[in-house]
Amino acid sequence: MNSALHRIAIGVIAVICFIGINGAAYAQILYGSIVGNVKDSTDAPVPGASVSITSRGTSQTRQTTTNEAGGYSFPTLLPGSYDVTVVKQGFQTVTRSGVEVTINSVSRTDVMLEVGIVAESITVSEGAAALQTDRAEVRAELQSRTLQNIPLPSGRNYQQMFVAIPGFSPPADASSIPGNPSRALQVNVNGTTSNSAVTRIDGASSTNVFMNMVSAYVPALESIETVNVVTNSFDAEQGLAGGAAINVQIKSGTNQLHGSAFEYHTNNKLKAKPFFSPPGERKAKSIMNQFGGTLGGPIRKNELFYFVSYEGTYNHQFAAKYQTVPTAAIKSGNMSASPSEIYDPRTGFSDGSGRTPFPGKQIPSSRIDPIAKKIADLTPLPTYPNLLTSNYYAGKPFYFDRNTVDSKINWNASRKLSMYGRYSFLKFDSIAPPTFGDELGGDAISGANVGHGFGFTQSLTIAATYVASPNFIVDAYFGYTLMDNHSEQSRLDEKVGLDYLGIPGTNGPRRFEGGWPRFSITNYSVLGIKDAYMPYHRHDSQSQYVANGNWTRGTHNIRFGVDVYRPILNHLQPEFFGASHGAQGGFTFGGGPTQVRNGPTSNQFNTYSAFLLGLPTAIGKILQVDDRYSVITMAYSGYIRDQWQLSPKVTLSYGTRYEFYPIPRRPDRGLERYDFENNKMLICGVGAVAADCGVSVSNKLFAPRIGVAYRATDTFVLRAGYGITYDALNLARNLRSNYPIILVQNLTGVNSYQPAGSLQTGIPLMQPVDFGNGIIDVPENYAVVSLGDKFERGYVQSWNFTLQKKLAGGFTAQAGYVATRQVRTMGHMDLNVGRVGGGNASRPFNRAFGRSTSTILIAPIGTTKYNSLQTTLERRFSGGFQLQASYTWSKTNGICCADVGTGSPLIMIPEYYDLNRAVLSWDRPHSFSLTGFAELPFGQGRRWLTGGVASKLFSGWQVNGMFIAYSGPPFTVTSSGTSLDAPGNTQRADLVKPEVKKLGGAGRGQSYFDPLAFAPVTQPRFGTAGFNIVRGPGLVNLDCGLFREFRLREGMQIQFRAEALNATNTPHFGNPGANVSNLQLNPDRSIRNLGGFTEITSVRGTGREGIDERVFRLGLRFSF
Template sequence: MKHEFLPTHKGPFGCLCLWVFAALLCFGGAPSLHGQVLYGSIVGDVVDPTDAAVPDATVTVTHRETGASRSATTSASGSYSFPNLPSGTYDVRITKDGFRSYSRTNVVVSINAITRVDVRLTVGAVAESVLVTAEAATLQTDRAEVRAEISSRTLTYVPVFTGRNYQHLFKMLPGFTQPRNAHSIPSNPSRSLQYEVNGTVSASNNVRLDGATQYNVWLPHITAYVPALESIETVNLVTNSFDAEQGLAGGAAINVQIKSGTNELHGSFFEYHNNNKLKARPFFTPPGERNPKYIFNQFGGTLGGPIVRNKLFYFASYEGSLMREFASGLHTVPTELTRRGIMTESDRLVYDPATGNPDGTGRTPFPNNTIPPSRFEPIALRLVEQTPLPTFPERFTSNYYGAGTFTFDRHTLDTKVNYNATDRFTMYGRYSYLNFEQICARAFRTSLGEHGPWVARQFTNPGKGYGGTHSLTWAGTYVFTPTLIFDANVGVTITIQNATQQDIEKRIGLDVLGIPGTNGTRFFEGGWPRFEISGYTTIGETEGYMPYYRWDPQHNYQANLNWLKGAHDLRFGMEFSFQNLNHTQPEFYGGTQPGAGGFNFVGGVTTLRGGPASNQWNAYGQFLLGLPSSIGKIFQFPDQYNTRTSMYSLYARDRWQITRKVTLSFGSRWEYFPLPVRPDRGLERYNLATNKMHVCGVGVVPRDCGVEVSKALFAPRVGLAIRATETFVVRAGYGITNDPWNIARPMRVNHPVLMSLSISGPDAFRPSSRLRDGIPSVAPPALGNGIIDIPGHVDTNTLTDRFKRGYIQSWNFTLQRKLGPYVAQAGYVATRQNNILGFYELNYGFPGGGLASQPFMQAFGRQASTQIVGPVGNSHYDSLQVTLERPFSAGYQIYVAYTWSKCTSIAGVGNSGDGPAIKIPEYFHLNRALCGIDTPHNLQASTIYELPFGRGKRWATSGAAAAIAGGWQINALFSAYSGNPFSVGASGVSLNAPRNSQRADLVGSGPVKKLGNVGAGMAFYDWTRFASVTEARFGTAGFNILRGPGLVNLDLGILRRFDLTERLKMEFRAEAFNATNTPHFANPSNNISNLRLNPDGTFRSGVFEVTGVRNTGREGIDERMFRFGLRFSF
């Protein structure tokens, strides 16, 4: 398979990029992504005893870890500034004739932050000195953004769940949702977590590692690479009112810094272990079942030090993660009676589609609600044989307990070299690498091999996954003069992700089951077809997107110039970003059927028009008859398809110190997002007026597809910081960010690169075809003059003549006060995400109209999905965010955060790339609802506390008492969330409006009573307040009107530290995650049409049942789990 590393960048922007960075390399170092974002600053004002400015004082800052120093003189107003300082601890020394010299030690500088050191000199000889040690608690005095920092100490000691991903700690911070797992291991081998910030979609976050963007090109709502926890020095997060330098982020701009070597040799070695014996029994484990095998080991070490003292330094980290699991899960299979066509367990009739009228009226039920065996489809019978019987025959749902083996190996390497070439020029380089392999079994094991669902609770992609990630950075800074500083950086990240299912070398659909049109001749068209029966676990291939082979490089370039001019800190810069997709994957965006083909059985074919809604027995009866509601298959014509995306931006910013107490920042970004292209031509575009597909850059079709994108995307930013007193700061900021979503994702494939064949019945009551007839075959079309036909059953995504990119507004008003060793902060934080980018379906049906009512069916006989990629709605977020922080000193630290918020958006739009639940313009207002992530209350608290016993502490300072009681430390993280909203849905059969979601009817008035019951056969809400809809209309229950269970969790760690030598320390750790073993329940089931009653009319099952746990980013492990660890450090 051919992989391209760097695309060819044609046109003026490509030439400019190459010329500029050729010039930067001549400086001897170019590298990573955000100059000042990668560094910190020290600023201050120097005054005399009368509060008058002291000009021309010499200020020297010295980096304690490496000995590097820089000097400058104060301006006429007595101010000084040192931008672009590497993070770390500094000593600040100020001298001026006629005054005593002044020194402040232990001044902490963090990346993307300003540390203020204001000094009042005293009269005396220079030889006399004043020495001050910096305080741990500091105020944010010069920038108006909303920011947070997770320090190395917090990362090291606050309990972080198995896998030890730093993103788990984001939940500590105000405005963040609970981070949660997303996607399979092959698609997300770093196990990056998904989260939203301040009501914005998760795809608008941007994570940079030492400047190199970790944007996941294919899955932008997660991060491409997550470094080992032990390798991280700090994590800086900005969530509102960004500086003009920060682009491509609307929710959070997150900068992760890898540790560096210093003049002192330092390192660590560690191993952490947990297994099934250390876990409590999961809440929903069936009676009699024990905890299955589970073993997770994580081990590794770090080493850093000098190569040449004060000049050249190195750091290296390795982490290995090995998981072995006999995984299990609950699935839904038909009962013994249902398999035989005896549907007497259903409270609804199963109707014979061979009776009555074709539109579903006048049908009669099967006698005794039993389908005669003579009517069974032979292919369906073979599939029945491949479906196991229930392990819990008394249940109709979640009645099969499947288990199998799961293994996962991952190895992570992070390295970094820093070079202080001269007192003017410094640079560093970083390289990170990840390698992984996964083997995942399936739940159904039959004579035809494994098929059906995966066994692991969170890990999907059954079969084998393998690949790796490469990430590297080069960054350099050159100080022309103390007032003119240049920095540049380059970042590269490459993700390689492969997944292939079992039996892909076999053509089971075609050669074994005998279904025409399934499978194919190429390696990615083998294996099982997909058989989806509503209410049951899928038979065959559960993953419509498998197999896949992805190779996605991206590279970024940035250059910045800092100019200190009197009271103005001026900064200018540019950034170029290039992202590539190189995929072999027979999957249409949003499609469900694989390259082997698939069949859906919804249940409408065996119901009566105007009668009760269909349920799982109607769907299984339809399956036994071999009458699918729809059929489909993905045809991928080239062996590999590719896209190329580029983004360009410029910015200018002035940070003006108006007075000693007031700082004003203002600036703007200009950003340009050209239309993505393919290596040899443009994309593809469906012409809405002519029903033709335009292959852009071929024949008479222009390369840009005739689509205009804006070249006037400006993003102004402004911030004001007022130091009212030495202990009280007032800040306010406002900014606009352009939505960074890469439309190469939704436009990755289209006809004729890939054909998403989808054939449905004329309405919900008629089948698309017969199972035995299979799937029609298609041939790749000739491109000709670039304008080609598109079959009416082939899905497409397209663009309008003028693509409108969304934007995010954010603002805050914040008060911060220092209270002794504590810093308290309270702020109003708000965002407005305008024109969220996603899919807007144009070929929707109207209530009662079915297929015939779809606009493109009427115009062109086109029934397939026809979606516009563009704006789909807005979201509003308002919050009060409060924090109380005590940085570590005197043996302990405390951090408390509380968020009170409300978020409203469009139902169905939870992320970029989603679409509204109801597509019909006349009914679009019904979509307005609470966000699915809305969390009114979020309280977090964490602490690190060294017990006051032992040498150097308050009590038991010597002898046996010190040996026994000394060295103990307690670490804890407490979380409490409100539950998230959910909707009550219903069967859409009577609605008969293709591609629209149906809501239930709300019965009665007043609030719906929360019953709070948990478990199968138990209702969490009053089910009598909702009813199925049996007419051709939308239900009356609004979207997201109910709220699921909340969450309370405590993670607790106990540590004992032993001083083996003066430098070598050993720590034994015991940690309990969910220490109180409190279940964190998921939202209940929500389709009222699945309601099943007992003969006496009481509740039995089907809706409002809580049968699972919430996704809290813990790979499905919700029960209490202990972990033991041993860590050496020096």
Template sequence: MRPNCNQRMRPSMRSLAVSLLALLMLTAATVVVNGQVLYGSIVGNVKDNTGAVVSGATVKVTNKVTNQTREVTTNAEGAFNIPTVQTGRWEVSVTKSGFKTYTRSNVEVVLNTITRTDISLEIGEVSETVSVVADAALLQTDRAEVRAELTSQKLLNLPIPPGRNYQQLFRTLPGISPPTNAHSVPTNPSRALEYNVNGTNSSSNNVRIDGASQYNLFLPHVTAYVPSLEAIETVNVVTNNFDAEQGLAGGAAVNVQIKSGTNQLHGSAFEYHDNHHTKARPWQLAPINGVPQDKPKRVYNQFGGTIGGPIVKDKLFYFASFEGTNDRQLGARFLTLPTAEMRAGDLSGGGGNIYDPETGTPLGLNRVAFTGAQIPANRIDPIAARILQSVPLPNRDGFANNYYATAPYSYDKKTIDAKVNYNITDKLTTYGRFSFLTYKQLNPGALGDADGVGTAPQGGNTGTADGETYGLTVAGVYTLTSNFVIDANVGYTKQGTSSRQGFLDERIGLDVLGIPGTNGARDFENGWPRFRIGGFANIGVQDSFMPYTRNDPQWVYVTNFNWTRGNHNIRFGFDFARQTLDHLQAEWNGGGNAEPGSGGFIHNGGPTQLCRTANAAGTACSSFEPGNNWNSFATFLLGYHTGAGRTLLVEPPIIFKARAYSFYIRDGWQVKPNLTLTFGTRYERYPMPKRVGRGIERYDFTNNTMQVCGVGGIPEDCGVKLSNKLFAPRFGIAWRVNDSFVVRTGYGLTYDPISLARTFRTNYPMLLAFNIVPDNSALPAGRLADGIPPSPAPDVSSGVVPVPNNVNVLTLGDSFRRPYIQSWNLVLERNLGWGFTGSAGYIATRTIGQSGLTNLNAGTVGGGTASQPYNQLFGHRASIFLQNGLFNSHYDSMQANLKKRFSNGVQMDVAYTWAKAIGMANLGFNNDGSLAINDPAFIYLNRGLLSIDRRHNFQFNGAWELPFGKGQRWGSDNRVVSALTGGWQLSWLFGAFSGTPFTVSASGTSLNAPGNSQRADLVKSEVEKLGGFGRGTPFYDPTAFMPVEFGPGNDARFGTSAFNFLATPGTVNLDLGIFREFRITEGVRLQFRAEAFNATNTPHLNAPGGNASAPSRDAAGNILLDANGLPRLNGFMEITSTRQYGREGIDERLFRFGLRLSF
């Protein structure tokens, strides 16, 4: 007899799986760690038809597609609780002697959600059966968190814009800002989106895929991996009052579940296409010198498929997904470049004076202006002239956005998601997931031989890039007894990426331009230096952090225990996260100015402006004659710079290791059948991150040295105290007033998971970010011909290293207080009938100890470098940044939601948020942003509306199966009509939301306060909104603001306009989809899809230009007019670009066509 292969296979597979699960649980249990919900729960109360409780009843649940079963018994109060249930649709049956058997099918279990199934038994024989089909649960009855689900049905039915990223639908959820594109493709290969939740930092969100953390240690505001839309079963998003089980998040805790196989074979194949013929002309694409321009070429294809089914029926299942993306475009970008007249020395177009820096006093007094703002040919610097020879001339009229650059762009990405589920026994189940991403990109520079910014529509790193990302999960659930369940998982994610700009095989700065001190012996130090001329496009390498290679692996180990005792469901567990940064990159990311490894120069207008008066001490200029961008270009053309530097990586590569530990315990207590109380606490610990073989670095304020922690006699933690008492209490109340009305309220405290590894990964003496700065803003810092002086690598063997006076440093104080977020809510939810539910509530957060960087070596107003405190003590002029948590922010909102579950062919969802967010207006997205004003006397000026404040956000989405054709209301009796009109579906995503705040800035020359930014003067009582966009048509009245040089009194002061004083334009957007489904056979269907994104072709306008020093002005400050009578704003209050709401640079209307086969 032939042996049964399945029988032979099962024991060995079972033994292997048991061994793996035991090892997994043992590994996780031996470290202190945070749990993450990967499953759901089924709870309920069993009564008879008189309302009396039924104890001792047997409750059995069965998954009808895998035949997995679980069984419990009701307690003395008639309650039952089945935790850690795999998601999907289950059948619930209840048996008890003396009662008819009750069966409820189609009970849906959702990720990280409690499904309530209350049951009433009828007196009779057990052999008799009462069967019902459950409707989808409408109310959230047993937990007080604020949450939402994005199902696979919703992900596939709604018109999701280019990229087809599940995070696009976060905009449909109350309290979440519309997600935006973030960073270049190489920095963010998965094309994850950035979003803020309830006024919190975008870095405090935590995403896990089947338990594996996607926390990006380097850029925590974007996730490491985004799976294919077709591979996702459901996305669970919790935005407020997390259960104690969820941590390492302050904004949103997001759980993504990859699909699993079942006993039936299912799959899909798809292709989506769009091109330049299917999109509208960009509104910025005006004729060039009267000649209409063709739309830039674009050919975009996204294709792939899925398949899933049984390997061994009822036991072993598989699922696999593949998706490919090919993007070919003629990349295009508008830039501002100097005209031919300007390059020849004619700077009269600026309308102001150009002063000779070689005249007058060292403070800039008594300077002599060049006649007619014309620089003589013999004064044009030869190095500046050589640089300009590589820079193309403008190809459009005017002085702003006068160059339209194009170059071929390509991007290819492939993703794979696979999953295997194994039901070993009724008590033991396991699964494993594998994900993979690979990409390649070509993004040529907009300036050709002079490189410059990339031409990709979404921006990003110039040059070539490639990389691979891996993801892995191994998880299991073991039912020890009917009331004690253990689940555990191990997750691994590794993001690898590399980006290189052009000309790295040449030393452009040293050998071609002849600038001493640029470039180096290593290839990542070669190519173009960077030249930043105020108001113009960068020349040379665009970004100071290029090139780079990054490999960032991370592990998470999780174990959870669930114990049901009476009316209490007690859950406790551990979580351990292990993260690594491994970078080959010469980047300073501690705030302030930094130049690339090839060197860089800044050219501002101070050296070619006139100082009108000096301060009383005669040490600095207190009043300047106004200048503009032409003064900045004059500084460059004369061969001067106002800042120079280079970033030297001493110990490549940069390797940092970080850890995070947590433990939690939570009790879900059903106080009464209609009242549930959840309370618990978490404990978290974040040890100091370490380099290989030693700790980080700390500045000694008493002697201008850096302590290298763990070297010489320096302790590994440098004596910095970290809190070991990070307890985070959580509680919530859910009161079911009746079957149609629920009241929920809760409070929770969470700690910001910020890792110091990102902030301190590049610090002196491992990296030298040195800068040359002038004595005051009227003087140049040097000449191009003088180059950049050498800065030798320091000796760290003693553990104490003197700090050069031109090197930026970053440090902690005696202690580091980890930021924490308090959140609370009060929500009312009601079943409105007809499949509708409505909810409204007050949602609030308070961020305490908001982390950021303070420049302790900032100068005072009008004091120049002489006022910098550590220049006075040690001659140190560069920045000294302290990482601290001294600031608070708060967010208050009203959030409302109206939902209609899918029935009668219609599903819809309406969400509205009214909110206000206030805090330190200028801190960045990574908790290591620096304040705009660091002068201690004026730090309070930083407070204002947060840049993420968005007062109103209305979202409306839905899908409607048109009521025509077979089985529908109309046309079902006529085969011809049915064939023509049947199978159509209309879907939509509509959003209308307020703009975000922005600041009106001005040149800091007159401020003369190193380490501080200037604001413009507000010279009118009201700022009129003109509503224009495009060149020459301002959005706000530009005459309402002036640089302080035109104001009364001393110029050395801050402008009178506040930070984040004005709002950017609001946004209205409509995405439409119309689909038709053809039934090929009973189980095979083909869907044709036509989608229109930004269907009304309404521009999603970006912020207006905010530099009040940009316009051409006369001596009185009036804005000059050009030959056509338009104000020469040079970008000020002009809107010349659009917002990137996750559309990869495509804002204009775009039609996409697709085919999807499912079986």
């Protein structure tokens, strides 16, 4: 039986290796290694000594012999605790017990032999390695003990611990619940874009294929053994990550049976009142339960082991938020409260000049569009009628339920062969009603998309390691992740725009084209469908085949490998990047139609007047031709790396990666490419058009890596490293929906003062396009996105110089200079933006082809520079307590303010492009964190109160906490772009004071900074204020807890937990309103109404499931 299973296992690993070799490699990331030098009492090396290791959890053993320099190496070890035994004739046998091995790490265990007989033995207990002695990368590790003892915020997501690692921006909420059901957090690391951080779970890539700035799956906290994080100077085997390589290891079973059960609970009675709740408002219902358990142990002792965990998260609450709605007077057309006149668009000239105002600032009832009136009548009146912004408080019930399972099987098939398999599964369901109810729609009441979200995620890894000889080992694995996510808005089965409102051209015949159209009135909350990309049904998968070899020869440890990575995007989602309107159609109302040229800047009275008149400044719709579309991407890479022990004190690691990224394709053909010279779309692979449309990509992407570690003394290490990583941006996200797969119709006026059409005439009909011979015309008002004829991937250079010192009392200090350069950062460049004062007529492709809409080239937008000092003081768990303090001083600047590879510079007119240079939105000059936990020294076996009643009362207590402090993020003060009249560009305000004074106000009617330091721009030019010259509020937070453990019997205990999240109830304010055109002044330039400008009306999304106020969480955990 065993031999048959052995043969099957050999076959499996052979197949995986074959596929991997024929298909970037990081399988060592699944494993760790033990290295060391053996010497005698005179410091002379001892060659030929027998060194063996034994896993304390599974009893698996390996053996090798020291080389001529006395060195030894055990690469490709499964994580765990090992005993290292050294035997040499003429010397006493030495055993170093409890050597800890973690993923993607090197544990150094040097051994000194004393003269004696082999039968005499010395055993020394080891702890976790305090110094990083053999690798030059910048790294950190989060162990299960830390994750289980630090009070993590709502959801208990391990990614919240990234605040303890230097170089990380504060983790932030990302996307909606249906789009990101694991609630993975978004981070920027060492100044790089957020899509540069890549997560792998037991080797399998866990990147969200579509939203690649977050992970596809977040394992349950209790299932995690270790999280290994590398942020700079990556080893050659680590690819596809330029900001951070995050490697998560799921727990494994051992020869001992272990398990746990837990329950965590919060409710509104355990919460403080949210900062922005209305006065007198009762705390709304909020109940969150998280519960589950784990179990692991042997199926067959020393050979076959299992581990399984389950976690359920149920979040039910009555959610609320502020919205901006018109007052009764404004709804009726009475604009008398406006500080400036409301102009009649039927008067004057086509350029907006010469217009006359409506008498008394009143829109005549006869001029109010009947469709607009119907929508206005559905719009609720303000809860706070004396306010013009954030004046309506909406509340609705919301729920989000999620169930997660993680499981793992480990098999020691023989002394040479070991295998494991992991399977993880998540299922979710959520309901988020719109703020204005189904009658009017609007934004989701919570962090979900509007309506019903549902779906599942699954992830698996199959891995194997074969020890061909003590100095040659091969390993391979297969990884697979699937996200199946769905989100449907309310009233999807009704044609609200066509049948109820009577607007031509809105809803189509298919179900996903139903529901409300989108109505965006500048300075007001959106009505109808908020998100133009709804609904969506995504079925995105990714698979990997990896094979590696490890060869040890003398003082060289050579590792090499290959990898093929294949993500597939499969969507029903009518969306185009930057489009303001979706499958139901939509209308945007700016203030231009009711302004006069060179007159006062637009305000919310102008925009609502344009709405009442039924005169949108932009009209649009998306037609998805087929019910689904797909994009297949491939990435091939290989590497070779030599880790060379130059001497007992110096380790040199050097190597290179090679990567190749062919152009993505559709299942039956290539993609599409726009011909910028002739206004034609090339359908790749159709007719005589080449499958790659002639787009060339580099086949010379070599990425060198080098690092050196110098062990100056047993307590002091110096490290330096440098490396290049190519940007692994998946172009499927950029190119998935394009003409003629998706028809994106955008209509705008001839200039910013003219409407694009009217509600009465609606949206022109759209018809699918025949591919013909593969070269088709592009209508002038349809948006496109394309590669050029040559695509050059960007890359990240990273380097560091770091000192690490072991101090007294078990502390370790580290300080380093850490830097990155993200060269040729990818983004969207609209080549068809208007020029200053020229309106649509000045768009380059308008003059050439009559095109008046976005014409986007995917191209490099610039270089991001990051420099930092990163420091850490750490004491790993010993003697009952653990502590870590981290501080980073840094600066990040570049082209403002694109992130994740799909953003755009704010100004895209070539002669003004340098105005984009600024500190970036994720720049945080100062960041500090302090985390730790301590068992109080009372009770039996402790220092004090060791017996009697006092021992029973005070034993088993533990305190823990996490404190963070970050500088505030920068933001830009903007102005209305009407007078700029340069479509596609962002207008900046004028800076009119030499200094912008911080006032520190928060809440409606309170200014965070001096509102009179800026002024709106009313001429056709860019404002004088730079981008990101003002900083928002900083982030300070304390989470702490008090635990009490009761021992039921030997090896079995139950723990009560009381945790205070945001213990000081400090609000984490978002940035203030930053559009100076919303500011309303009296004739004497005193402030009449802030209009939201300089006002802080919300808290920042810090990954706390939308709960910012103080929360007390109660928990119970049983373990054995």
